[in-house]
Amino acid sequence: MCTYDTTGLRIxxxxxxxxxWFALTDASVYFDHPVHAPDAHTLNIDLMNPGRGPGYxxxxxxxxxxxxxxxxxxxxxxARLPGAxxxxx
Amino acid sequence: MPGWDEGTKEIxxxxxxxxxxxxxxxxxxxxxxxxxxxxxxxxxxxxxGVPDDRLVGDVEGALRHLRSLPLANxxxxxxxxxxxxRQSFLSACRLQLDAAVDCYGAFVVHAPPQGAPASIGPVAxxxxxxxxxxxxxxxxxxxxPTPDEVAELEKILTERGKEFEFHMYEGAGHAFFNxxxxxxxxxxxxxxxxxxxxxxxRHLAG
Numbered sequence: 001m002c003t004y005d006t007t008g009l010r011i012x013x014x015x016x017x018x019x020x021w022f023a024l025t026d027a028s029v030y031f032d033h034p035v036h037a038p039d040a041h042t043l044n045i046d047l048m049n050p051g052r053g054p055g056y057x058x059x060x061x062x063x064x065x066x067x068x069x070x071x072x073x074x075x076x077x078x079a080r081l082p083g084a085x086x087x088x089x
Numbered sequence: 090m091p092g093w094d095e096g097t098k099e100i101x102x103x104x105x106x107x108x109x110x111x112x113x114x115x116x117x118x119x120x121x122x123x124x125x126x127x128x129x130x131x132x133x134x135x136x137x138g139v140p141d142d143r144l145v146g147d148v149e150g151a152l153r154h155l156r157s158l159p160l161a162n163x164x165x166x167x168x169x170x171x172x173x174x175r176q177s178f179l180s181a182c183r184l185q186l187d188a189a190v191d192c193y194g195a196f197v198v199h200a201p202p203q204g205a206p207a208s209i210g211p212v213a214x215x216x217x218x219x220x221x222x223x224x225x226x227x228x229x230x231x232x233x234p235t236p237d238e239v240a241e242l243e244k245i246l247t248e249r250g251k252e253f254e255f256h257m258y259e260g261a262g263h264a265f266f267n268x269x270x271x272x273x274x275x276x277x278x279x280x281x282x283x284x285x286x287x288x289x290x291r292h293l294a295g
Contacts, residue, residue: 004090004138004172004201004205004206004209005201005202005203005205006134006135006206008135026135028131028134028135030134032090033090033091033171033264033270035091035094035127035130038269038270038271039270039271040262040263040264040270040271040272046131046134046135048131048132048135050132050135053121053124054120054121054124054125054128054129054131054132055124055125055128057128057131059127059131
């Protein structure tokens, strides 16, 4: 079903979308129906800049195992930064 | 929340191919005019979704438009799938319709899990105002709504003396009409469409 369960957060960085590179200001993370992936539900990530319009979005749809692996890879990479705290994986 | 996407437009055209005047309103046009359907849906999701009152207003506008068309016989209905199923039920309780179809609408009886926007709540308490016959099509393997939740809705409608016709399909879960996902179940979808044509044929004939 449409889960509606969406986590929104402010972020800072850059993303590459259909129009090229642009500044990222917001992100949404949700487990819900995908648009392109053939699964019933996927872990969906939207990296956006709403101030520039709906088309300024980098979207990903991942199966749960892939999403967990990505999350772990992100935390592990951050943990290797000089002076970083141990990763909570 | 897919919105005004290709699959939904295909369904609308299917009704036209069967001789109906049909319209699918773009519920996200205010937040994302001209955007691709998936970008529009993502924008509206990030903003908390579509409030029920606004949804009902947009549906009412679509119905007024249909009734105004030269070929219209004056009878109107709604049909929705998943979140649209809930919206179809809601519209049938808030507006004067001749028929409504709820395809596996979640959160009609039970509240959504924690984390959902406050605008998305159960609507079964409006059942006393259901204005028309209701066709409900559900999958026996669905978790939202479960067969127990569907049975609760049946009880509510029966207690209020409402006309309804529910069908539960074995071997089918949520989104069994969706041909673009592995949730598609041809036997359930094919019979479901036959139920829809029969239901609308009886209730929307001029």
